[in-house]
Amino acid sequence: MNTAPRTALTIAGSDSGGGAGVQADLRAFFANGVHGLVALTAVTVQNSLGVQGFTEIPVDVVTAQIKAVASDMGVHAAKTGMLATAEIIQAVAKTLDEVHIGRDTGTPFVVDPVAASMTGHALLREEALEAIRTELFPRATLITPNLDEVRLLTGITVTDPATQRAAAEALLEFGSRWVLVKGGHMRDTDTCVDLLYDGTEPIELTGARINTENTHGGGDTMASAITSSLAKGADVPTAVAEAKRFIERCVAEAYPLGAGVGPVSPFWRLAD
Ligand SMILES: Nc1ncnc2c1ncn2[C@@H]1O[C@H](COP(=O)(O)OP(=O)(O)OP(=O)(O)O)[C@@H](O)[C@H]1O
Numbered sequence: 001m002n003t004a005p006r007t008a009l010t011i012a013g014s015d016s017g018g019g020a021g022v023q024a025d026l027r028a029f030f031a032n033g034v035h036g037l038v039a040l041t042a043v044t045v046q047n048s049l050g051v052q053g054f055t056e057i058p059v060d061v062v063t064a065q066i067k068a069v070a071s072d073m074g075v076h077a078a079k080t081g082m083l084a085t086a087e088i089i090q091a092v093a094k095t096l097d098e099v100h101i102g103r104d105t106g107t108p109f110v111v112d113p114v115a116a117s118m119t120g121h122a123l124l125r126e127e128a129l130e131a132i133r134t135e136l137f138p139r140a141t142l143i144t145p146n147l148d149e150v151r152l153l154t155g156i157t158v159t160d161p162a163t164q165r166a167a168a169e170a171l172l173e174f175g176s177r178w179v180l181v182k183g184g185h186m187r188d189t190d191t192c193v194d195l196l197y198d199g200t201e202p203i204e205l206t207g208a209r210i211n212t213e214n215t216h217g218g219g220d221t222m223a224s225a226i227t228s229s230l231a232k233g234a235d236v237p238t239a240v241a242e243a244k245r246f247i248e249r250c251v252a253e254a255y256p257l258g259a260g261v262g263p264v265s266p267f268w269r270l271a272d
């Protein structure tokens with residue numbers, strides 16, 4: 001009889017364009033050999049040009065999805081993406097405690113604090129950012145903000161290694177075990193440096209900056225690749241290093257689709 005692969009749960013929104021959100025998460029889970037589980041939080045109307053709107057899933061349906069898969073199938077690691085409202089965030093936090101997912105439980109939990117799409121459309125109601133900070137960060141094994149989210153959360157504008165380090169220190173104060181400050185948006189450099197920090201020695205992950213406009217879903221794909229490695233038992237520095245190598249190639253293989261921004265692509269992993 002075949003044995004089941006490890007499982008990873010994404011708690012996130014749907015992207016009708018298939019490049020970000022749960023669709024990106026499932027692509028990354030599949031490419032990294034883990035079985036993807038889903039608790040859908042919102043349905044966005046979205047294409048390569050942006051987000052036209054969204055509607056959230058009722059809170060009790062969000063939490064029921066988490067409980068259903070956790071109680072029957074088991075979750076080896078989990079991540080959040082778009083959570084839409086403070087009400088959903090509070091309910092997710094409570095449910096994760098009930099099913100023993102989070103930094104002090106043995107089941108790693110990655111929080112990607114998605115606030116807006118790369119096209120600038122809000123994916124989170126305004127008052128909900130505070131709930132991410134107070135309800136989710138203290139439960140997180142790792143948080144993975146991009147530079148826009150860093151500015152919203154801390155007020156720090158990252159422009160160089162010193163401000164990236166200061167941002168990591170400020171973010172760690174919110175209570176996660178680890179912080180990854182992603183440097184994808186620091187555009188005037190020829191490298192892409194992400195900074196991983198747990199209050200001891202900062203770890204710089206340096207990759208080439210690939211010249212492409214097609215980076216839709218890059219953040220989700222990175223967080224899901226990290227979650228996949230954690231689900232397979234890697235420690236955080238190993239999981240982030242593996243995911244950094246993975247995302248770099250996904251950005252290099254990104255393809256145009258539609259008139260706007262195309263998605264990063266994990267397809268290369270299947271061809272290897
Ligand atoms: N042009 C690029 N070349 C190589 N790596 C990149 C590039 N852009 C982003 N990355 C990497 O992809 C990951 C996601 O980074 P980024 O800072 O863009 O996150 P994000 O803003 O959440 O993503 P998204 O594009 O989905 O909004 C990081 O590891 C980053 O270093």
Ligand SMILES: Cc1ncc(COP(=O)(O)O)c(N)n1
Pocket residue numbers: 012013014015020021022044046081082114116117118119123215216217218219220
């Ligand atoms: C449902 C959903 N979740 C997350 C993102 C962020 O991805 P990006 O920053 O690449 O637009 C998105 N656009 N849609």
